[in-house]
Amino acid sequence: MRRVENLPQSRNAVYARSQDLTDIATDFSPCAGAAPGWNRKSQADHTVIDYAMLLKSCSEGDRAALRTLMETEGGRMFGVARRMLRRVDLAEDAVQEALVLIWRRAHQYDPERGSAKGWVYTILRNRCLTLLRREDREVATEPEAFDREADGAVLDQAIDRLGTTSDLRRCLEGLDEQTRRAILSSYVLGHSHGEIAGRMEAPLGSVKSWVRRGLTKLRECLS
Amino acid sequence: MTDRTLDILIDEIVLGLADDADVARVEEMASRDPAVAKKLVRAQARFAPLDDTADEIALPDGFWSRVEQGLDAGGIETGPTQTDVVDLSAARRALTRWRGAALGSIAAAILLAMTLGWSVMTPVEPSVIAVLLNDDGEAIALVEGRPDNTTLVTLLEQAQVSSERVMQVWTKPDDDGPPISLGLLASGRSETLTIQGLPAPSPQQLYEITVEPAGGSPTNLPTGPILGKGLAKEPVI
Numbered sequence: 001m002r003r004v005e006n007l008p009q010s011r012n013a014v015y016a017r018s019q020d021l022t023d024i025a026t027d028f029s030p031c032a033g034a035a036p037g038w039n040r041k042s043q044a045d046h047t048v049i050d051y052a053m054l055l056k057s058c059s060e061g062d063r064a065a066l067r068t069l070m071e072t073e074g075g076r077m078f079g080v081a082r083r084m085l086r087r088v089d090l091a092e093d094a095v096q097e098a099l100v101l102i103w104r105r106a107h108q109y110d111p112e113r114g115s116a117k118g119w120v121y122t123i124l125r126n127r128c129l130t131l132l133r134r135e136d137r138e139v140a141t142e143p144e145a146f147d148r149e150a151d152g153a154v155l156d157q158a159i160d161r162l163g164t165t166s167d168l169r170r171c172l173e174g175l176d177e178q179t180r181r182a183i184l185s186s187y188v189l190g191h192s193h194g195e196i197a198g199r200m201e202a203p204l205g206s207v208k209s210w211v212r213r214g215l216t217k218l219r220e221c222l223s
Numbered sequence: 224m225t226d227r228t229l230d231i232l233i234d235e236i237v238l239g240l241a242d243d244a245d246v247a248r249v250e251e252m253a254s255r256d257p258a259v260a261k262k263l264v265r266a267q268a269r270f271a272p273l274d275d276t277a278d279e280i281a282l283p284d285g286f287w288s289r290v291e292q293g294l295d296a297g298g299i300e301t302g303p304t305q306t307d308v309v310d311l312s313a314a315r316r317a318l319t320r321w322r323g324a325a326l327g328s329i330a331a332a333i334l335l336a337m338t339l340g341w342s343v344m345t346p347v348e349p350s351v352i353a354v355l356l357n358d359d360g361e362a363i364a365l366v367e368g369r370p371d372n373t374t375l376v377t378l379l380e381q382a383q384v385s386s387e388r389v390m391q392v393w394t395k396p397d398d399d400g401p402p403i404s405l406g407l408l409a410s411g412r413s414e415t416l417t418i419q420g421l422p423a424p425s426p427q428q429l430y431e432i433t434v435e436p437a438g439g440s441p442t443n444l445p446t447g448p449i450l451g452k453g454l455a456k457e458p459v460i
Binding site for chain 2: 059060062063067070075076078079080082083092095096100103107113115117118121129157158159161168186187188190192211212215219222
């Protein structure tokens with residue numbers, strides 16, 4: 001949860017523009033009174049930003065809500081995308097496309113089914129995976145190009161940043177090294193079974209069964 | 224599928240390891256079975272803390288305008304979604320000259336085909352055609368209704384619809400009955416709409432397009448201003 005008041009000055013311009021649209025709507029529409037309330041509400045009482053509320057406003061056609069989402073969460077989304085895609089240009093594409101998909105699918109988000117932030121990142125990650133798989137097909141990666149050390153450093157950093165009190169961290173650390181690495185590199189780096197097997201120089205079948213066993217252990221540990 | 228296999232499969236989907244067919248299968252299960260949907264959400268939540276471990280990197284300047292272009296452009300997904308929102312003012316800004324010219328020629332081609340009795344343009348012959356007129360008597364859209372209730376809506380004019388609104392197409396299969404929604408022109412452009420459970424369209428049937436709040440009329444009846452309306456006629460083929 002973040003607050004609205006520290007948003008940059010450009011926000012005002014957005015609100016002003018949205019307000020104009022509402023005014024135009026008033027001129028010709030009998031139901032303009034029901035225009036989205038996000039703008040006015042956030043201006044009036046500096047409401048704490050609530051992702052579910054932002055998605056609801058998006059589903060009602062309020063672009064300022066999507067922009068607020070981008071301004072509050074875009075940096076982290078960019079980081080997640082760059083970690084998976086490595087290339088800045090692809091990561092930008094992923095974030096842009098994810099935001100457009102979030103806008104289009106906002107009406108499908110059901111608060112009863114999990115957190116809005118989780119929903120946002122699921123869309124982003126799926127977009128990254130699609131771009132990653134597409135890129136893999138188009139650009140053949142030389143095995144030498146694998147940078148195991150860099151990958152390892154990214155994964156270690158991910159674990160470290162989970163924080164010492166994190167259950168996920170405790171449970172991941174309870175797995176053996178290979179399994180932990182396999183699971184983390186799929187979630188964090190977007191690696192497929194085949195890529196994990198290639199990097200670990202292990203048979204594909206073994207990687208698949210490590211991952212499955214590891215996932216069962218993790219689920220038990222976290223429940 | 225045993226519970227255990229399903230649990231593992233769901234985790235693999237969240238990790239990004241499952242193949243497309245498995246993802247589609249589980250998503251379909253989740254749409255029918257709340258218990259599966261719950262498992263999926265729980266699995267996502269288990270790994271979600273890892274998202275916050277990524278660096279926070281400032282997006283490049285002007286990124287919002289790229290996003291807005293994406294909102295205006297359509298694409299990424301094929302097929303309209305229900306709450307796509309129309310912002311024709313922005314769309315018009317984004318239109319390059321060639322696209323404008325292309326749209327113009329499409330409109331001209333459509334009108335030409337109209338005078339040729341539609342045989343050129345329509346592989347499936349429409350059972351009715353309506354030209355929707357605005358208050359000034361200008362044609363704003365052409366509606367072709369097919370026997371299976373597929374409706375082709377061709378816009379003949381850029382509508383002034385704000386980003387919080389969407390165009391909705393209506394018809395009155397029964398003269399004395401209520402208007403029935405045929406769907407939204409979510410992209411703000413010409414579209415083919417399909418609807419189940421209506422009788423085949425008949426001559427003299429009313430068609431109209433109204434401007435409704437994003438997502439469509441909340442009452443499921445037209446509430447907004449009418450962009451255009453017209454009565455259907457049977458084409459001479």
